[in-house]
Amino acid sequence: MAKWITIEQMSHHVGEEVELRGWVYLRTDKGRLQFIRLRDGTGFAQVVVFKKNLDPEAFNAARHVTQESSVIVRGIVRQDERAPGIPGGYELDARDFQIVQLAEEYPIQPKEHGVDFLLDHRHLWLRTPRQWAIMRVRAEVIRAISDWLDDHGFLRVDTPILTPSAAEGTTTLFETNYHDRPAYLAQTGQLYNEANIFAFGKVYCFGPTFRAEKSKTRRHLQEFWMVEPEIAWCTLEDLLEIEEQFVSYIVQRVLERRANELRVLERDTSSLEKVEPPFPRISYDEAVEMINRAAAQGVRVPPKDEPLPPIEWGDDFGAPHETYIAAQFEKPVFVHHFPTEAKAFYMEPEPDRPEVCRSADLLAPEGYGEIIGGSERISDPEKLVEALKRHNLPLEPYKWYIDLRRYGSVPHSGFGLGVERTVAWICGLHHVRETIAFPRVLGRLYP
């Protein structure tokens, strides 16, 4: 009996007779010679089927097998430079070929397709090499996130998805029915994280979050994954050091362990190799100056080569502003001390200058935009009540949140990193919809 191995393991079995189980993704019919491209989830490999090496029935099966049919192939592993695949360089010289199920005419071909068609066929699109590579990078990003946090004293404490009230804006909430009372899908676990740090010191939550934004851009999903670390006894300055260590670790880990996948994606990794601490830091004030200086000089920004619009102090950045700022640096860049008005209610105002708050966003290079938003949180109960009132938020739902400041309040900070934007940046993708298996984009709930 030939041993069943995976495509990933082929290089360790050269000269041996083995069995592969997988799906046909391409076939080249040369008459008495068939080239079958097989994938099995671990990789992509070529099976070479010479008529003289098989029973007539088995050869006939190989000759008529359709794309995406499930098959079991027995043969001898051979090293050959001409063999395509991932990782490639090894092929199977077939001795037997069995079809488990002959697939019907398959809609996705190894060629260009439109976005609408691909999203409607996401359940099948996932089988293609490019999507395979992206999902494997995503899994590595997630493992790197957990490993780094777990190894640095953070305790994972999961926060609820069904919540009674808004954490931030109310217009972007998905409402659901909680036994005849309204409940909302979580936009963030942060407020609960803040409760958890007083019990556990350093914590993080990691899960899906939901934003009912009417956003139709390459950076937005209705449902996305966010990791949110929160740290007691931590100032904004301490927080930025943690963030740059964390992000650098994630990037270097993917470069090290998912090189094959990045090659499939044709990612130029030279800019990723530079991602290590420290990251540049500029204040919002400096950023506004940089933007307005550039706008006055008529600087244009990708992707549409439009003139960079000037900005007024107090406004939040638009996409071209983020793109311009990020393009001035080789590494991710922190922009800190945003106007208090433009940010969420819980951010700590700078004591000597309350019009700005102790917040910082991290902008990824190459136009991938904001991948982290973070801040020091208000630690004084009275200042927090004031801030809630200033934002016209009701006090009652936040009673427990205010309580946290009444029983042993300490300076504390936290941030949220968006998994999809991080994966899009590392993979060099144009749109975050490819970074999650079943994306929830505006107007789409199938499959």
Add this chain to the structure above:
RNA sequence: UCCACCGUAGCUCAAUUGGCAGAGCAGCCGGCUGUUAACCGGCUGGUUCCUGGUUCGAGUCCAGGCGGUGGAGCCA
């Protein structure tokens, strides 16, 4: 919500001024022992998004609708 663009075969796209709806790929049949999205020959394949209008005649022009894409705002 707003702005721009798009909707023709299973897929990617053509169709001149309003004048017989076409090609490549996929599928099926045949040929080929090193293909890299093979190649060569043949066959099959249509509610031109929907509704209405103009016209001798509409894929093409007009109106409304539906669906999609890109972007803005907002955000990770």
